[in-house]
Amino acid sequence: MQQKKIIIAICGSTRKSSTNLHLIHAITELSKDLFEVKLYTTIEELPHFNPDLDVDPAPIKIHEFRHLLKSAAGVLICTPEYAMGVPGTLKNAIDWTVSSAEFSKKPVALITASSMGEKAHASLLETLKIIESTITAETQLLIPYAKTKINADGIITDNETLDKVKKLIISFSKFL
Numbered sequence: 001m002q003q004k005k006i007i008i009a010i011c012g013s014t015r016k017s018s019t020n021l022h023l024i025h026a027i028t029e030l031s032k033d034l035f036e037v038k039l040y041t042t043i044e045e046l047p048h049f050n051p052d053l054d055v056d057p058a059p060i061k062i063h064e065f066r067h068l069l070k071s072a073a074g075v076l077i078c079t080p081e082y083a084m085g086v087p088g089t090l091k092n093a094i095d096w097t098v099s100s101a102e103f104s105k106k107p108v109a110l111i112t113a114s115s116m117g118e119k120a121h122a123s124l125l126e127t128l129k130i131i132e133s134t135i136t137a138e139t140q141l142l143i144p145y146a147k148t149k150i151n152a153d154g155i156i157t158d159n160e161t162l163d164k165v166k167k168l169i170i171s172f173s174k175f176l
């Protein structure tokens with residue numbers, strides 16, 4: 001039997017009962033026949049990005065993060081918007097990959113699940129473009145009013161959103 005491809009999921013929220021974390025759980029379940037989702041759980045332990053620290057050898061947490069990304073077939077990012085922008089924790093993590101290029105040619109699915117989210121979504125698309133990740137219109141999704149559409153059991157309760165997420169999963173699996 002062919003081994004399932006591994007997708008690393010990065011949550012832009014470190015909140016315990018994060019809607020984006022619930023969404024990752026929903027996607028893990030919905031995609032289980034297509035690929036395996038592994039949640040990256042220690043994003044808040046990454047040091048603040050500092051070019052002076054971006055040397056060989058990199059800090060251990062950075063080394064581990066980069067290794068995880070390198071070995072993955074793709075990356076799923078689910079994130080809220082904070083103050084009209086990308087949450088600092090997520091941006092910090094991505095900044096650590098600029099020089100080491102783990103996102104280059106890497107298939108990425110991006111979902112911004114927030115109250116609104118347009119600004120963070122647009123900003124992340126710019127960032128993902130400049131670091132050369134492979135992302136298409138079919139592998140990105142903005143979910144506004146996310147808290148009303150995804151519950152704490154990892155169920156997408158809004159049918160339209162569920163449809164869109166299912167379509168994104170299928171598109172993503174096709175270009176892994």
Ligand SMILES: Cc1cc2nc3c(=O)[nH]c(=O)nc-3n(C[C@H](O)[C@H](O)[C@H](O)COP(=O)(O)O)c2cc1C
Pocket residue numbers: 013014015017018019020021079080081082083084085113114115116117118146147
């Ligand atoms: C400090 C802070 C700033 C926020 N700013 C925005 C914002 O600019 N745009 C937006 O859509 N939501 C904003 N929100 C609301 C969050 O997007 C919303 O609470 C979301 O559900 C958080 O994601 P999570 O449930 O995965 O933690 C903000 C929340 C916090 C705590």
